Amino acid sequence: MSVTRRSLIAAAALAAPLPLRAQTQARLLVIGGGFGGASAANFARRSFPWLEVTLVEPRTRFVTCPYGNLVLAGTRQIGDISHGYDGLRARGVRVVHDWATGIDPAARQVRLRGGETLAYDRLILSPGIALRWDALPGYDEAAAERLPHAWVPGDGAQTLLLRRQLEEMPDGGVVGLAIPANPFRCPPGPYERISMIASYLKRHKPRAKILALDAKDAFSKQALFQDGWNALYPGLIEWVPANRDGKVTRVDAAERVLETEFGTRHKVDVGNVIPPQSAARIAIDTGLADASGWVPVNPVTFESRAAPGIHVVGDANIPGPMPKSGYVANSTAKQAVASAAASLRGEAPPTAIYYNTCYSHVGEDYGISVVGIYRPNAEGSAIVEVPNSGGVSPRGDLPDQRRLEAQYADGWYASITRDMFG
Incomplete structure (x- = not known):
């Protein structure tokens, strides 16, 4: 608007x-x-x-999901993505914690x-959202202390736990991710996370690998992410879709094992399990x-x-x-x-029209985005995408474009958090 x-x-x-x-x-x-x-x-x-x-x-401080992946990369601190409510109080909002x-x-x-x-x-x-603790056998709140989800920021403890585990992992270790089926919060989020963990590993643990086990066969901005992975992190990331036995169906937190649909057991050094979700x-x-x-x-x-x-x-x-x-x-x-x-x-x-712009960081000075505009249909019974309104970043060797989009992402984050917190 x-x-x-x-x-x-x-x-x-x-x-x-x-x-x-x-x-x-x-x-x-x-x-x-x-x-x-x-x-x-x-x-x-x-x-x-x-x-x-x-x-x-x-909570007296809100830790955002956006830019939490950059905390994992080491390019942001948890304080950079934490926001208070004094600005809303100054506008006359009564805030009850x-x-x-x-x-x-x-x-x-x-x-x-x-x-x-x-x-x-x-x-x-x-x-x-709520995490559906009953949806993935072996994964509950206790297991999340060993295999963090880092998907509901809370006070930032889960994000910091995953960050600490990455720092403590030996060079040559394996970082395993379990990615859920749709719908879930922030469709490109797991793939930005893969990118930011890869950025950290490339700089600090170059012999390490990422194994991303996915309950889907495709994902948001897939071609753009994979172009970036091939350019920036060749050989570091293995993404396994559902049709290649990528769906995690059981977790052994004690052994740090992610078990897939056909019984394959993947032992990892650091595990990030993003479970199914609900309201x-x-x-x-x-x-x-x-x-x-x-x-x-x-x-x-x-x-x-x-x-x-x-x-x-x-x-x-x-x-x-x-x-x-x-x-x-x-x-x-x-x-x-x-x-x-x-x-x-x-x-x-009033007449309704809705906007989405989603930026993702793939590497340092490397950003990509997707845009969509939506509105209720003529009957007012459903939301539809406005024809020809959406799109994604262009593909190709475009370093200036990627650098600008990373800067636009930073501007978007600063702007929307001001719009939220006054």
Whole structure:
């Protein structure tokens, strides 16, 4: 959404004749302080100052998934990807550091672990994902302390654990990755991770190898990633797709063994297991998720199909062809807030259009990207990609292009985190 469009929405919000509730500050409650929730809270305060905005987030610092792979490469520190909430407080957002433990959609109330109950007129739910500990035999929370996932950053401990294991691994060791089937958070993420681990190994442990075992036969930006691997890390990376027995079906954490579908046992020195995922527990417990484990939503307003008044954004929903990415979370959060504000005024939601740009680092000064633009179909029943709107970086020996895209990635990260955290 452009600055001009945001300004128009804000101006319309201020000028429109409002119902009594809106004139006396309607209550917008946001659960989750990541790419969806923080974006929603900041956008709401900027664009609809008559909204009383409360953000519930248990952690005082948010560690982003984007750029976490660069921590593994050693080119970023955990502090570089950690963000606080003082900027949102300065904008007038009430920030409550607590866990939301229950939602009552009928009473429009949320219970917190600390005992407080918060009432709302509209709820933006952005709880993120849960790792499905029951989906991969042998892999549970205890196993993750030996074979880290580093996929739900939390306080950064999992990312730092994987980084430490890479540092302690002997030169000549094998780093094994178990990559899940779709859908999961950040489709290009595992392959950027392969790239960044390879970058670290090339500099510090040149005799080491990466074995990437994949439950899929293809992946996002595949040709671009593999071009980069061949150019930068020849012989270092072996990617094994599902049709070549790449699907990991069992884990032995004690022995650091990844076992595949046809019984092949791969002993590794460092293991990164990215398990199957679902919407976070609160979305499932509230009855918002369907049998897929994800939350179906209205493509225009992002309201839950199961509970009107609750707009579900970020990785927890089913976004049709859109990936589960930080950019999509940011883009859809703004539409959800604008739709919530319109509903409180008794108006129709604004026209919806959603954007995704996903940058990936393949090596030092080597970036690639994919772009997509999406909107609801004519019936408003599903999200579709705008014809001829998407694309990926060009292939070929283009060092200037790769260098620029790495710089654009840095600019994107700085820009979107400012947009999130005020």
